Amino acid sequence: MDAENRIDVSRVMADIRTRAIAELRERAFDRGNTPAFADAELFDIVERVLRGAVDDSDRKVLLLSEMIAGDKDMTLEPAARITSHRPVVGPFIVFVKRRLLQPFTQWLYEYSMDNFRRQAQINRILFAAVQALAIETARLRIELDAAHADASKRGSGAA
């Protein structure tokens, strides 16, 4: 193959991504009625932070979900466990639920499960977005504190 003609896909993708971001900004600015996105530089930063959050949502450990882990009131329980607490007739009740009732309600169950899964995925993205924003805020705070300390040191030095 002619090496001169060889195409580096990552370069093509960088160009596509630039154009896609520009189109996204246009849509978000024009149709989303978000005046702040008139500033392309600002939009790039916002897009990068949110894109990072979407990518990070695949990570298995997110700080916010760890902080509320185990709290039953804040945890989605999408999967239904067919059980019974009754020691003697329990197995019969489970049998009836699984064999007779479940087949009739399966369609509703699957529909709900699908939506629960999507909701769980959106929650993860939102948790990741909050985490990314918290990190940005923390960094800014550290920089701001350092700048204040620097300014007051210079101020006291001048005095």
Place this chain on the structure above:
Amino acid sequence: MKLACVVQRYGLDVVGGSESHCRSIAERLAVNHDVTVLTSCAADYLSWKNTYPPGASVVGRVRVLRFPVDRPRDTGHFAELNNIVASGRATADDEAAWFLENGPQVPALLEHLRAHGQEYDRILFWTYRYYPSYYGVPLVRDRAVLVPTAEEDPVVWLRSLAEFFTLPLGYVFLTPEEAELVSARASGPLPPSCVIGTGLEPVASGFSRTDRGPYVLYLGRVDPNKGCETLLRYFQEFLDRGGTQLKLVLAGPVFMPMPSHPSIVALGFVDEKTRAELLDAAVALVVPSQYESLCIALLEGWNHSLPALVNGRCRVLKGQVLRANGGLFYNNVTEFVTALRELVDQPELSRQIGRQGREYVDQHYRWPTVMKTLETFLAT
């Protein structure tokens, strides 16, 4: 060498990614080695109903030993366990129950491994998720070589797999990304491994053709789990944003409702000849799946010098496309629309990317290359 290949189903009429991979490898290993396939009597992967007679038979060049399935899958209970696993909240008992119910439950196969496992030099296990591998590998771990065919789905995150993945003597992976995934899941260092993918026979290349399209092609099961729902939405968005003239052709059995749209054509199952003709004449192959351990359709597309457009959220697909320089990828609808426009509007770029894909397949995915890598690995 005396080799055994353990797989959940085996037969000329058995269709399935790992089963086909196992058969292709077993037949080629049998040219130079004494190969026995250890499998179940089942043909159907949903029920695991016994179909083939138990005992020894010969399929192609390979001796096959079939073991009866003790109990068919309880589909209701399995669906319930699947949902628990998918929720990420499975307990150790749930996980054990899942592997048992996933089946096929062939205790006689495990008994054979206990009694005769030491007679084989190497025992290759296909797919970690099924009963024969999950319960079989620990019995013969000093000679077990696992072909995990692992994807980034919820099952791979089951806690019991952390230790399981450290047990085999060696690994045969389909892609470097699969190796990374299993390595990340294992509780200790992984044993030696090789990456082989699969082999393809060369086809008369269509890269000089200039009369491609006007359609993009999807190959395989048309199923929401394969990313097809999202693909249909993205493609309609592409049309809405001015991408007229182009059609989306889906070739494969349909397992979801299809929109009635003149630019979306679902052909259902197609034979090999039609499949090859579709691959020869398309503008690009689109692969929307998020979970893949190796996408054979992608390699087939490259074999026909077809550029690819793949889901960038799937590490395996993105990795393959970047290594081959054989396609573009997308992470959202705007990137999908922009990348597809690029492939349609820049035919020379599109052809060159397709040619590079073909070159990549020529270098890495021809059977002599694949078998040389595997045989060298098994001999060490």
